[in-house]
Amino acid sequence: MIADLVHNGTSFDDTPLGFSTRTIHVGNGVDAETGAIRRPLTFANAYALPYDPSDINWSSSDVNLYARNGHPNQRYLEKKLADLEGAEDSVVLASGVAALSATFTTFLDSGDHAVFSDTTYIAAYRLLHQILPEKYGIRTSMVDSSDTSAVAAAIGPQTRLVHIETPANPTLKVTDIAAVAAVVRDAERRYGHDILLSVDNTFNSPFNVRPLDLGADIVIESLTKYINGHGDALGGVIATTKERTDRIRYVYQVNYGGIISPFNAWLINRGSSTLELRMRRHNASALAVARHLEGLGKVRFVAYPGLEDHPGHDVAVSQLTSPEAGFGGVLSFALDTDHDGHNRFVSHLNVITSAVSLGHDESLIVFLGEDDERRDLYPPRFRNGFFRLAIGLEDVDDILRDIDHALAEAGI
Ligand code: PLP
Numbered sequence: 001m002i003a004d005l006v007h008n009g010t011s012f013d014d015t016p017l018g019f020s021t022r023t024i025h026v027g028n029g030v031d032a033e034t035g036a037i038r039r040p041l042t043f044a045n046a047y048a049l050p051y052d053p054s055d056i057n058w059s060s061s062d063v064n065l066y067a068r069n070g071h072p073n074q075r076y077l078e079k080k081l082a083d084l085e086g087a088e089d090s091v092v093l094a095s096g097v098a099a100l101s102a103t104f105t106t107f108l109d110s111g112d113h114a115v116f117s118d119t120t121y122i123a124a125y126r127l128l129h130q131i132l133p134e135k136y137g138i139r140t141s142m143v144d145s146s147d148t149s150a151v152a153a154a155i156g157p158q159t160r161l162v163h164i165e166t167p168a169n170p171t172l173k174v175t176d177i178a179a180v181a182a183v184v185r186d187a188e189r190r191y192g193h194d195i196l197l198s199v200d201n202t203f204n205s206p207f208n209v210r211p212l213d214l215g216a217d218i219v220i221e222s223l224t225k226y227i228n229g230h231g232d233a234l235g236g237v238i239a240t241t242k243e244r245t246d247r248i249r250y251v252y253q254v255n256y257g258g259i260i261s262p263f264n265a266w267l268i269n270r271g272s273s274t275l276e277l278r279m280r281r282h283n284a285s286a287l288a289v290a291r292h293l294e295g296l297g298k299v300r301f302v303a304y305p306g307l308e309d310h311p312g313h314d315v316a317v318s319q320l321t322s323p324e325a326g327f328g329g330v331l332s333f334a335l336d337t338d339h340d341g342h343n344r345f346v347s348h349l350n351v352i353t354s355a356v357s358l359g360h361d362e363s364l365i366v367f368l369g370e371d372d373e374r375r376d377l378y379p380p381r382f383r384n385g386f387f388r389l390a391i392g393l394e395d396v397d398d399i400l401r402d403i404d405h406a407l408a409e410a411g412i
Helices: 019-025 072-085 096-107 122-136 148-154 177-191 242-253 262-272 275-296 313-319 339-347 396-409
Strands: 089-093 113-117 139-143 159-165 196-200 218-222 236-240 299-303 330-335 364-368 386-390
Touching: 019 072, 019 275, 072 089, 072 218, 072 236, 072 262, 089 096, 089 242, 096 122, 096 159, 096 196, 096 218, 096 236, 096 242, 113 122, 122 139, 122 159, 139 148, 148 177, 159 177, 177 196, 177 313, 236 242, 275 299, 275 330, 275 396, 330 339, 339 364, 339 396
Parallel strands: 113 139, 113 159, 159 196, 196 218
Antiparallel strands: 089 236, 218 236, 299 330, 330 386, 364 386
């Protein structure tokens, strides 16, 4: 069976296996007890101890001991995701936010300094801007990471971590990962210690962009989004070196306890098998919707890195894993109307659902920006409110007709 042969993308001959083959086979295998060709779902909190358990390290995550120390469904998924991200190892946790907080709390100590993008998912912002400084004495600097010189200027002798998110939620600002990595390596030489570059790759998924190939040290994904793809399970992953995943397991997983449930790990493993097919559809449909919206003459702006006029377009193109990859399924836009006009538009949508999240099979829309605590950090055109639209897997013609129909019904 191919799954038993697959190791880090190599196979039965010298030709590397393709992305879809790996999403299907890595981490899968034949169940030794039943012969089932799918990994079973193992719901057990505890595992049988040996005759003499006195040598056991109760904080170990390498052996089946207790589910919070690690469990089989988590490990199957970790193997697959490490492979897809091009990492030595990965740790799967309870949510994307658990992956973010695990990274920050494992690799930052009080007195350390971290630099982070001024546009990130809200929990990353709150952790780095407020919670870690106030509770743990970690100093942080928020910078416009699309400006590499601003990142360079913010790094100092105490800096241990640079965290970026690209494209950023919710404005779609693009950061040049390779350029920031070069700045970080330069600072390491200057200050004589390691500085980690972590990248939240949730909006891309590893089908579109692989930050580790571009020089990042750590890649974080909310598995809740594209990698699961079906809007029915929360999860998060950190992919990096084995030395670092060991530390994350020891410090965060076992002691803070943000473990993923076996069922969610199983669901995400199943969903991820179709990641390439789904990403191709998300990429193509989002580009078609962005172009359609731009052509309507009823929008104040459309932000999507796949559009040639997006300020980060060239950088976004340079980061793609292959010419087959794209710019993800999320775009932001504002209609040429007032507050109520935006609500009226949403109330007439039938195919697109009014709800938060992204990377689901169904298209989701949410109105943001007007009373956001970070409103002043957004570029001016975002400050009067805008939609974040996460394009799903429906037929793109139905999505386009839904938009046109809702605009007409709302009188926009
Ligand atoms: N990172 C990004 C870019 C996100 O958009 C999100 C959620 O929207 C998260 C992290 C957090 O993920 P989760 O909801 O799985 O905790």
